[in-house]
Each structure stands twice: as structure tokens, then as C-alpha cells.
Amino acid sequence: MRVEHDCIGEMGIADELYYGIQTERARQNFPVSNTTYEAYPIFLNSIALLKMAAAKANEEIGALPSDIACAICQAAEEIIAGKHKGMFPIDVFSGGTSVNMNTNEVIANRANEILTGRKGYEKVHPNTHVNMGQSTNDVIPAAIEISCYYYFQDLISELECLSNALAEKTKEFNDVVKIARTCLQDAVPITLGQEFSGYYTLIERQVRFCKKAQEACTQLSFGGSAVGTCIGTYPGYLEAVYRHLESISKIPVKCRENIIDGYQNDDGFLLVSATLKSVATGISKISRDFRLMSSGPRAGFNEIRLPSLQPGSSIMPGKINPVIPELMNHICYQVCGNDVAVTMAVEAGELDLNVWDAPLRKCIQESFVLLTNGLKLFTSKCVEGITANREVCRSYAENSLANATVLSAIFGYEKGTAIVKEAYENNESIKVTAVRNKLLTKEDAEIVLDPMVLTDQKKCSEIVEKYKKSLTK
Template identity: 55%
Template sequence: MRCEKDSIGEMFLPDDAYYGIQTERARQNFQVSGETIEQYPELIWCIAAIKKATAISNQQIGVLEPSIATAIIQAASEVMEGKMQGQFPLDPYQGGGGTSINMNINEVIANRANELLGGRIGDGLVDSNTHVNMGQSTNDVIPSAVNMTCFLYIEKLLKALSTIKKSLETKFQEFSDDIALARTCLQDALPVTRGQQFSGYLSFIERQINEIEKLKSTCLSIPLGATAVGTGLGAFPGYMEAIYHHLPGESGIPVVKKENFFDGLQNADGYLKISSTLKGLATGLSKMAKDFRLLSSGPRAGLRELALPPVQAGSSIMPGKVNPVIPEMMIQVSYQVYGNDQTITMAADNGELDINVWTPIIFKNLFVSFHLLTNAITIFTEKCLDGTKLIQENATEYAETSLSNATMLAALLGYKRATQIAEQAYLENTTILETVLKNNLLNELDAKQLLDPKIMTDYEKSSSLLLSFLQQNQFVGEHK
């Protein structure tokens, strides 16, 4: 064990712990969730990248001794390479706006740098505050790192969205000519093609990809250099220019200096914008999953229009039952994203005066939303969407027997007469086509053409057919 001191007193730490007294106090203070920040390796990587670029910058401007800078740079690189796993034991639920996280990484880098200089952990050749944290504050490091981490998460999410987009494009083509029945208010509506339905899902995903691409610019503007309150006090001349030159190169993330540092420390609306976009994505994914769940219901007493890939047994008591578990997973993930967004909204709203101290709960919920959506989209695509098949005979029957097919007649006879035909078909348990023929409203050839579900799905064909019938004066409706 080694003994370390701070302004509060002394504390013993294991000799092999690279973190120091500030980390250990925080570890003991915030044993809340049983989780640690090691669940967010991208965040640790981004903070280490900031420390590395800062050491390079401070050496360049002549305020950090080259040997110390070199040791910090090497230690930070090792953190980025994942060589310090197990040294970041802090619960994400903590006070102080992330000070504990910043100091945890400062201490690990400082103690590893001590070793690299020939000393031992805790020797003090490299100090966590004086050297590793030079020209920085938790208040500018943590929000900058969170922004950078969001950028990395966006890149991963976009890959998952690209995968589901390709799958939907395939299904759109595969189902383009297959007739189905649309439903509005869960009631029978007009015929559509299944491809048309899937085009709606595809268009939604394409729009979300565009929206999420736009978020990158929100992430790239960071307040590093603001230090504690936005004035930059504690940073040396030349630091600002140097850090924004070196950090993009060291991280591969093209960050830029935020135009107004005071805005950058006070306001968290950028995170709220990101979260809101994720929530919007979740709503469409949940809707798609719910549609799949409804359309695959059965196999005897449901809609049974889609056959989802069976992935596991569905009941501990009912033999042979298979549940739509992958769509149900996607729906639950969406619900969690909604809750995360509400938490982020409250945290963004409650920033006081010169900083928003609630960054830890903001990043925890943001990162969880990113992580869940990225994984869930991949699973939903691979284990559900890719293997989804049509049960075409059911879909065709529903389309042909829908009473809403009387809509075609309404354009010719008028709404009231078409309603009477629909009511008669309902009472006599016949189709609209059968009722039209029974009432001698059309000859069989014309009736089959006019009420062909495939024609009804095509605006050009249906509108031309209606115009042709009207011009031939075969019907005189109430609207003429």
C-alpha cells in the first residue's frame, strides 16, 4: 500500500493502482449503480486524446518540460490503446460535473508517466494537476470529450443504419408487386403493395441518416480552452492555436473551437438536439417493429401476413408457440431511449449560471441511447428484417375482400351510393365486386378491371381508368 495526501487528509491505496487519492475518494463516495465509466471506453479514449494533444501543445509553446511531456504523451497513448483497463473504477453517477472522471484519467496518466521516467507510481515526478491537467479544467475537458464521443457513436450508428437501409431496399424490391391491404385506425382500408408499405420504412431510415449526419457539426464544435468559466484563465499564450491544431490530428476527429466559450459551458442544448434526434429515430423503429408484430400475428387467429424468422421458443407452457421477440426487443429499446431523452431534457434545463454541472447524467443517457440503438438496429436487421417473408395468400384475400374497395365506386357513383353498396356487401358477407355484379352496376369485364386491387395501388392507372369511365358516361354520380 502507498499513502497519499490531499486537502482533506490521508488515504492508503494499493501499490498497483495507477489512479490516486481523488479517484479513490470518488470511488468510495459514489457507489451507486454498480457500473463504471469503463462501460464507455470511447469517452475514456477521447479524454486521453485531449490529454495527449494538450501535452504536445504545452511542450510546443514552451511551458511543459519536454521529458515530462514525452512521458505524458506515451502514457495517454497507452490509455487510448486500452492498456489501462481496470484503472477507471468510477460510477457514472457522481457530483461535480465530471471532476472525478477528469482527475481519474489525470492520475492514471501521471502515474504511468512517473514509471516511464524511471520512477514509481505515486512518486510525483509528474503531477496529475500541474502537468497532465495543465491549461485545462473539468468544465471544458468533459463537455469537449463528450462531444467527441458522440461523434464516434454517430459513426457507429450510421453504419447500423446503412445496414438496415440496404435490407429495406432489398425488401422493397422483393415485395414491389405483392398486393396487401392497408389499414387505418386498425380497420380495413384500401389495397397497397407490400413494397409501397416498405418504401415508407425505407424513406424514414433515409431521412434519419440525413438528420444524424447533420449532428456531426453539433459534436465538432467544442469549448476546450475555456478552462473553468469560459475566460481561458490558466491556459498559456499560444495554447489555443496549438490545441486546435494537434487535437484533430491525434484523435482523427475534426474538432473546431466553439465560437463562444461561455455558451459552451453554460448550455447543453446541443446534447438535447442529439438526444431528440435519437428519440425521433426510435419512434420510427418502434413503429416498424410494431407493424411487424401485428402483421405476423397468428398463426391461426391473427393477421398472418408476414412470416418472421423463428429465433427461439415462445412459451414455457404452450408447445410450438413462437413469439415476435426481436420486434419486441426493438420496441423496448425505443421506450428506454424516450426515457433517456426525458432525463437529458431535465439535466439540460437545470444548468445554473456559468456551467451545466449535470454533464455526467447527460452523457450516461446519451451514450446508452447510442449503444442500445446501434446494437438493436443490427439485431433487428439480421435476425428479423433480412429473413422476413410474405404470406401472400392471406394478404391477397384481405385486399380483394376489403369493403373500402367501394372507394373506387364513390368517384363514379358518389359517396352515398358507394356507401350503400359497401353496407350491402357487409350484410350479405360478399365482396364489393360481387355486390356490384349482383346489382348490375357494371358488366363483369369492367367490374373486374375497375375493382382490381392491383389497379388501385397505382395512381396513374386508377386515375386514367376513372377518367375513362366518366367520359364514357357509364355512371352519373351525385357529383355530376
């Protein structure tokens, strides 16, 4: 055991542990969620990057001895490499000071070990050296912004994979005619490829939204110390720390034009969370559509077939459920709920610092992880394996009463309505009814009411124009 002290008193710490007294107090004080910061290594790595940048900047301006700066950087690099797993035992609902000091203590003990061969703060102190020129108030918000930048990279990559898969399905299903549905009622013909093109365009748009939000994550308030006034920093530190941070993080970070604004207002995280909610609602809508289109197989739409992944019932033999779309719905509901918590946390900030960042950090990171992991499964286990039930789709399209829309365009709305009513009462297609009423010959009906033709704006317009002209002769 080694004995450490803080402003409250002393405590014995097992010598194999790299964290110290403040971490142990936080570990004992906040065991509420059974989730520690170990669950979010990107966030811990981002703090380590900030500690490295600060050490290099303080060394450059002559505020920190080179041997201490090098040891701090080595310890931080080890954290990033995953060599100190288990040393971050603090619950995610603890305050920012706890996780900042946890990182400071791990780095200080390891840096001291590098320089002296033993843990402790004889040579490197967690506050004096590792936290030099910093405050929890600038470290933690900057760390979550850097984390969001990295999370966006992974999320965008998965969205682009999904976009590619949807683009392929758009081409594959381009000749599969079916009926569209509005208000869950039969509508005019559409191709399955056209429907998938809407999904593809939605995801492409979400990629653009994510890239815009990611760019906003490069504006930091790091270096402002406690409230943005840069108290406790040395001359030249602010310029140096951003130069080093950009170099080691590979992110084009910049200092905010008004650092104090960054301390007072966390609205940038609202943009991040809202973007994640936008992705979630889009994915949830697509998943809901897939569930409807694949419903059946004998009493549902049965227009598409999803990959069969596992039995769907403990009592009904052979039942297969759309488990991946349902998984995505579950994930997306959680993401939307997380957005509410983030909104409340941002709104609740008072005066010169928003201290309600624990739920904000937890919810945003959870949303990123859920969406990114879920999308990987959605693309590989669902979208890529979708096939079309072509015969069923065409049958629906040929028998849709909404095909009378083209008759209304040619013969007028009242005539179209009468044809629909008669076809419905006789349980027959619009084509059969139109021929029997001598609106069209059988040959013309095959052309005018071809459901595939009705999905083509140019061809459909040409047909309407041609037949309306024939009526005026």
C-alpha cells in the same frame, strides 16, 4: 502500498493501481449504480485524446518539457489501446471532477513509471502536468461531444445497413398486394413493397438527422479552462490545442465562437438526445407494425413471417413470439426515457456552468449503445429474414370493403356507400356486389376492382377517367 495526499489528507494506495487518492475517494463516495466508466470506453478514450492534445499543445508553446509531454501521450495512448482496464472504477453518477482526476492520476502514474521506473508523482503530477491548461469544466463536456461524434459514426453505419435491408424488401415485396389499414380498420389496397418503402424512407431521413447532429458535435469549448475565460493557459495554447486535437482525433473540431456560451448552455446535447429519440420512435413504430403484420398464425393478420428464433411460451407448445421487434420496443422506450432525463439536466444549469452532466453523460451514451447494438440485431435477425404470406395478403386485398372507394370516384359517394353496406350485410366482396347491381360487367369488374391496379396512382386515375366518361355518353 504507496501513500498519496490531497487537500483533505493522506491515503494508502495499492502499488499495482495506476489511479490515486482522488479516484479512491470517489470510488468510496459514489457506489450507487453498479456501473462504472469502464462501461463506456469511448468516453474514456475521448478524455485521453484531450489529454494528448493538451500535452502536445503545451509542449509546442514551451509550457511543458518534451519528455513529460511524450510520457503523457504514451500513457494516454495506452488507455485508448485498452491496456489499463480496471483503472477507472468510478460510478457513472459521480461528478465530472472525479472522472477527470481519475484519468489524470492514471496518466500521471503511468507517465512517471515510464520516466522513472516507478509510480508516483515525482516527475509527472496529475494536476500540474496532465491537467495543464485545463479544467474539468472544459474537459468533460468536450469529451462527451467527441464521444457523441464517434457514437454517431457507429449508429449511422447500422442505420444504413437497415436502410439497405429495407430497400431490398421494398423490391422483393413490390408485387405483393394487400390492404392498408388506418385506425386498425381495413383500408384501400397497397403493396407490401409500398409499405416497406415508407420504412426505408423513414430510416434514410433518420440517417440525415444523425449526420446533422453529428456535425454539431464538432463545436467545442475545450481550452476555456474553468468558465471560458481561458485562465491558467499559456499564450498560443488555444490555437495549438485544436490543431493537435483535430490531427489525433480525425474529427474536424473547432472552437466555439463564444466559448462562454458553451459553458453556460448544454442545448447541443438536447439536439443529440432528440435525434436519438427520433430514431427510437421510428424504429419502435416499425417494430410495432411488424408485430401486427406477423400476428397469428391463425387468428391474426399473418401477412408476413418473421424469422423463428426461440420458443415463445413456457406452456403453449410451438408458440413463436416476435422477440426482436419486442426487444426494439423495449430499447426505444428506454431511449425516450433517457431523453427526459437529458432534458431535465440541460434545463437545470445555473449561471456559468451546468453541473448536472452526470445523468446527461450516462443517458446519452446508454441510448447510443442500446440503439446501435439493437439495430444490428434488428437488421440481421429480423428484417433480412422477413417473408411475405402472399396468398393471405391478396385475399385481404380482394375482399376489402374499402375497394368501393374507386366506385365512389366513378359513380358517386352515395352509390359507393350503398355497395359497401350491401356487401357487408351479405358477407361478400365489393366486386360481387357491384356486378350483381349491374354497376359493372364481370369483365369490367375484374379490371376496375383489381387490387393491384388500385395501388397504382396512374392506372387507377386512368380507369376512373375512362369509366366516368362512359357514364356521360
